[in-house]
Amino acid sequence: MSEKRIKIIENILNANDQIALKNRQRINKAGAYSINLMASPGAGKTSFILATINSLLNENIQIGVIEGDTAPVTIDSDKISAAGMPAVQVNTGGQCHLDSVMIENALDQLPLEDLDLLVVENVGNLICPAAFKLGTHSNILIASVPEGDDKPYKYPNIYRGLDVLIINKIDLLPYLDFDMDYFRKGVEMLNPGLQTFAVSCKTNQGIEDWLSWLRLRISKK
Amino acid sequence: MHELSVTESVLEIACKHAQNSKAKKVTDIHLVIGRLSSIIDDSVQFYWDTISKDTICEQAKLHFRREPAVLVCLECQTEYNLEDELMPCPNCGSAKIRVLSGEEFFLESIEIER
Numbered sequence: 001m002s003e004k005r006i007k008i009i010e011n012i013l014n015a016n017d018q019i020a021l022k023n024r025q026r027i028n029k030a031g032a033y034s035i036n037l038m039a040s041p042g043a044g045k046t047s048f049i050l051a052t053i054n055s056l057l058n059e060n061i062q063i064g065v066i067e068g069d070t071a072p073v074t075i076d077s078d079k080i081s082a083a084g085m086p087a088v089q090v091n092t093g094g095q096c097h098l099d100s101v102m103i104e105n106a107l108d109q110l111p112l113e114d115l116d117l118l119v120v121e122n123v124g125n126l127i128c129p130a131a132f133k134l135g136t137h138s139n140i141l142i143a144s145v146p147e148g149d150d151k152p153y154k155y156p157n158i159y160r161g162l163d164v165l166i167i168n169k170i171d172l173l174p175y176l177d178f179d180m181d182y183f184r185k186g187v188e189m190l191n192p193g194l195q196t197f198a199v200s201c202k203t204n205q206g207i208e209d210w211l212s213w214l215r216l217r218i219s220k221k
Numbered sequence: 222m223h224e225l226s227v228t229e230s231v232l233e234i235a236c237k238h239a240q241n242s243k244a245k246k247v248t249d250i251h252l253v254i255g256r257l258s259s260i261i262d263d264s265v266q267f268y269w270d271t272i273s274k275d276t277i278c279e280q281a282k283l284h285f286r287r288e289p290a291v292l293v294c295l296e297c298q299t300e301y302n303l304e305d306e307l308m309p310c311p312n313c314g315s316a317k318i319r320v321l322s323g324e325e326f327f328l329e330s331i332e333i334e335r
Contacts, residue, residue, distance in 0.1 A: 003248070007330045008238050012230045012252075096223050127259055128223040156306055157259055160320060189307050189316040192295060 016132055019100035023135025026107060027118060032064075033214075033221045034118040036134050038158060039142035040151075041124030044168040046076045047201040048142055049119055053083045055204070055211055061218060064115040066090060066106045068098040068123045076121065086110055097128035100135055116218050126151070130158040137217070138163035145169050145178045152186030159190040164197070166210065171200040224261060227326075228268040232278060234328050239277050244333035247281040251332075255325035256290040256303065281331075290323025 011017065027034045039045045046067075053063055065087040067076040072091045080087035088106045090098065103120065110118070120136055122129040141162050143151055146169060152159050159165075165187060173180075187194055195213065199206035231252065239247045254260050262285045273279050290303035294310035295317040301310070303323065309316045 003332065003334055004242070005330055005332045006238060006242055008234070008328050009330075010234050010238075011327045012227055012234070013326065015230060015233070095226065099226065131223065131259060153307055157257060160257070185316065186307065189309065189318060192317045192319070 013132070016100045019104055020133035020135035023100055023103050023107065024137070026112070027135065027137075028221075030112040030115060031221050032112065032115040032118050033217045034120065034136040034138075036120045036122060036129075036136040036139050037142065038122045038126075038129045038139065039124060039144070040126050040147055043124070043142045043144040043147065044201050045121050045124070045142055046079055048166065048168060048199075049121060050079060050083055051199075051201040051204065051207055052119075052211070052214070053080070053085055055207055057084075059215075061116045062114050063117045063119060064088075064110045064112070066098075066103065066110070066118070066120045068092060068102070068121060070094050070096070070123055086115075092123060096123060096125050097132050098122050098134060099132045103134045103136075116221070117214070126155040126158050130161055140164040140166060142166045142168050143183075145172055145176055149179045149183040150186075152183065152190055156190050159187055159194075162191055162194055164195045164213070165191075167196065167198040169200060169202070170198050170205060171203050224264040225268050225272075227260060228265050228272060231265070231269070231283075231328060232272055232276065235278050235281070235331050236276060238331060239333055242333055242335075244277060244335055246334045247278040247331050248334060249282050249284060249332035250278070251284045251286065251329040253286045253288055253325055253327050253329050255288045255323040257320065257323040258326040260326060286329070288323065288325055291321040292318045293321050294318050 037045050063085045065080045067089045070092050074089045077087040077089035088109045090102050090106050139162050197210040235250055292303055293300050294315050296315040297313045299310055299312040
């Protein structure tokens with residue numbers, strides 16, 4: 001019997017990352033732009049997607065949505081379908097995040113070639129989704145003001161990997177003790193210069209600025 | 222909860238390399254985890270004991286090495302280790318900082334018996 005130490009150095013999430021890369025290539029080939037939308041439960045992910053769909057209704061932009069949920073429900077995908085866009089519901093079976101294999105399977109069920117924009121609504125969670133690449137072009141977090149101004153300090157990892165931050169429900173600011181300067185200071189320390197849009201899906205305030213950002217990226221694909 | 226899928230990946234990688242090396246048994250597995258990687262050692266160990274049963278890796282001991290997180294200040298270029306969750310530059314106090322390392326999570330080596 002001989003004992004031996006074997007050097008490996010292999011990234012644990014390598015398999016996930018490789019499939020994420022394949023997803024990205026597939027989405028690129030179809031000519032679509034894609035976003036991974038993350039947030040805590042109730043931050044307004046689905047409302048934000050609906051606000052985006054409704055605002056772009058007359059611009060001939062096809063939007064497909066992958067809805068991730070831990071329970072076998074179709075509440076979110078039904079809302080997207082009702083708004084006239086194709087949606088796939090992915091049930092993670094209790095798992096706390098979407099991974100690249102789930103996206104790979106969901107892509108088979110969407111008319112990818114017809115899409116201009118693919119939106120992935122991740123499972124409501126501020127921890128696990130940050131660790132798993134999906135293959136989308138940008139990572140976006142929705143932070144809603146009722147959650148409190150301390151979230152960047154308490155969930156720093158998710159803020160570090162972001163391309164865009166959406167601050168939602170700003171119509172509620174007059175009723176809450178939300179210190180915007182404190183919140184933004186925390187964000188700035190984790191992700192200097194992060195592109196941020198303050199919006200309300202209820203009043204549509206700020207949505208137009210977000211759409212300008214999005215239109216530019218869709219047009220480049 | 223995502224430690225389960227992560228532990229499954231560890232098992233898959235370890236088994237693959239053990240088979241390639243014609244091992245009879247894997248005795249030790251060395252993992253490196255950056256401070257900013259949200260992985261809990263105990264949780265990985267818990268799942269490991271269950272899922273490694275009846276595999277070539279059964280009863281292999283998991284070793285975790287924690288790597289510090291290193292930040293760089295974008296104003297004065299000072300590099301420093303992260304000690305609290307959020308920490309401005311200790312040299313100039315700037316909050317314009319970027320993560321250099323600390324997000325690692327990889328399998329470094331395995332020890333086998335042939």
